[in-house]
Amino acid sequence: MSKFDKYFLMTAEDAAVYAQEKLPRIPWDKESVQAKEIGDGNLNYVFRVFDDKGNSVIVKHAGEALRISAEMKVSTDRNRIESEILMLQDQYAEGLVPKIFMYDTVMCACIMEDLSEYQLMRYALMEHKTFPHFAEDISTYMVNTLLRTSDVVMEHKAKKDLVKSFINPELCEITEDLVLTEPFNDVNHRNKVFPPNMEFVKKELYEDTALHLEAAKIKFDFMNNAQALLHGDLHTGSIFVTQEKTKVFDPEFAFYGPMGYDIGNVIANLIFAWNNGHAYGKGSFCEWIVHTIEEVTDLFIQKFRIAYDRYVNDYMAKTEGFREHYLGTVLADTAAFAGTELLRRTVGMAQVKDITSIEDANKRVYAERVNILSAKKYIMNKHAYKRGADFVCTLFQAAEEAR
Ligand code: SR1
Numbered sequence: 058m059s060k061f062d063k064y065f066l067m068t069a070e071d072a073a074v075y076a077q078e079k080l081p082r083i084p085w086d087k088e089s090v091q092a093k094e095i096g097d098g099n100l101n102y103v104f105r106v107f108d109d110k111g112n113s114v115i116v117k118h119a120g121e122a123l124r125i126s127a128e129m130k131v132s133t134d135r136n137r138i139e140s141e142i143l144m145l146q147d148q149y150a151e152g153l154v155p156k157i158f159m160y161d162t163v164m165c166a167c168i169m170e171d172l173s174e175y176q177l178m179r180y181a182l183m184e185h186k187t188f189p190h191f192a193e194d195i196s197t198y199m200v201n202t203l204l205r206t207s208d209v210v211m212e213h214k215a216k217k218d219l220v221k222s223f224i225n226p227e228l229c230e231i232t233e234d235l236v237l238t239e240p241f242n243d244v245n246h247r248n249k250v251f252p253p254n255m256e257f258v259k260k261e262l263y264e265d266t267a268l269h270l271e272a273a274k275i276k277f278d279f280m281n282n283a284q285a286l287l288h289g290d291l292h293t294g295s296i297f298v299t300q301e302k303t304k305v306f307d308p309e310f311a312f313y314g315p316m317g318y319d320i321g322n323v324i325a326n327l328i329f330a331w332n333n334g335h336a337y338g339k340g341s342f343c344e345w346i347v348h349t350i351e352e353v354t355d356l357f358i359q360k361f362r363i364a365y366d367r368y369v370n371d372y373m374a375k376t377e378g379f380r381e382h383y384l385g386t387v388l389a390d391t392a393a394f395a396g397t398e399l400l401r402r403t404v405g406m407a408q409v410k411d412i413t414s415i416e417d418a419n420k421r422v423y424a425e426r427v428n429i430l431s432a433k434k435y436i437m438n439k440h441a442y443k444r445g446a447d448f449v450c451t452l453f454q455a456a457e458e459a460r
Pocket residue numbers: 098099100123125129231232235290407
């Protein structure tokens with residue numbers, strides 16, 4: 058009998074006992090083992106368990122209510138989804154995700170590699186640090202995890218088994234509401250609009266019916282295009298970085314959806330960092346961000362073509378011209394979902410510190426308008442985005458128009 062045979066919400070002390078019980082192969086120094094809660098996400102509890110001998114692991118634990126709102130309840134099965142997908146992604150994109158040591162569907166917890174030497178990318182970018190390997194790493198991660206879980210590469214019945222295993226209705230519903238509905242209408246009255254931008258938001262988002270039609274198309278693409286096994290929440294708070302390495306974690310929103318959702322999230326979150334750098338007059342940082350947006354996109358395209366030719370299995374997917382057609386749809390989706398991420402983090406209930414921490418109200422107003430204006434262009438002209446420079450060009454146009 059163990060106290061962990063039945064689910065309960067763990068404290069840090071429980072997590073310390075839990076890690077020792079579940080990982081007895083680690084030579085824990087029992088006298089000095091302790092745990093600290095270090096999570097700052099919207100959903101889960103994250104404990105670092107460590108001792109004085111240098112042993113340490115991370116225990117991630119799903120509560121029945123979300124941290125962001127006690128009223129929001131989401132299945133704790135999200136912890137299984139996250140653990141299983143990280144184990145799978147470790148095969149496709151080795152070294153780019155944390156190692157999972159064990160997961161447990163009773164306590165809805167997993168124990169993974171401690172990445173204490175890494176920094177959360179969002180906070181690093183808010184300190185205007187740059188990362189020379191990021192574009193290379195994230196493009197490899199995305200091509201390998203997305204293309205190689207798609208129907209063009211996988212045996213179709215095996216792919217459908219994965220679709221089944223990663224059905225994630227409750228977390229998808231959060232995205233369907235927060236990302237793909239509410240930014241356009243505040244239908245659930247929980248948007249958080251910065252008051253000086255209220256009139257701008259009403260005119261540009263709530264009253265733009267042409268935008269609503271495009272947004273509706275994007276929403277149903279998200280819900281019905283089971284193209285690849287997505288991370289599902291690939292923002293800079295889901296990425297750890299050092300100067301040499303990158304690790305993508307926290308894929309609890311994983312499901313089979315359009316590849317562009319992940320790529321668009323990365324681009325949008327780089328734009329949040331650009332806005333923060335711009336507000337604080339960090340010119341060379343902003344140049345690095347611009348260069349990185351371009352590189353992430355162009356490296357993705359380049360590696361996608363190589364991987365496609367190498368791994369494609371489906372007979373019809375080998376048809377002359379199909380690779381470029383397929384890539385074209387992925388890039389259009391990328392633009393569309395970069396747009397929806399930019400909007401939801403600017404006016405929706407789950408915002409980003411890159412923008413909300415801008416102290417000067419005028420500069421924050423400006424940053425938000427850059428987000429909104431670039432988002433609308435990405436959404437309305439999604440088929441025009443063919444390479445990295447196209448994404449950057451829109452950012453510059455929006456930055457000019459927002460003045
Ligand atoms: C209610 S959860 C709010 C947001 O946090 C997660 O990280 C996802 O981005 C979600 O949309």
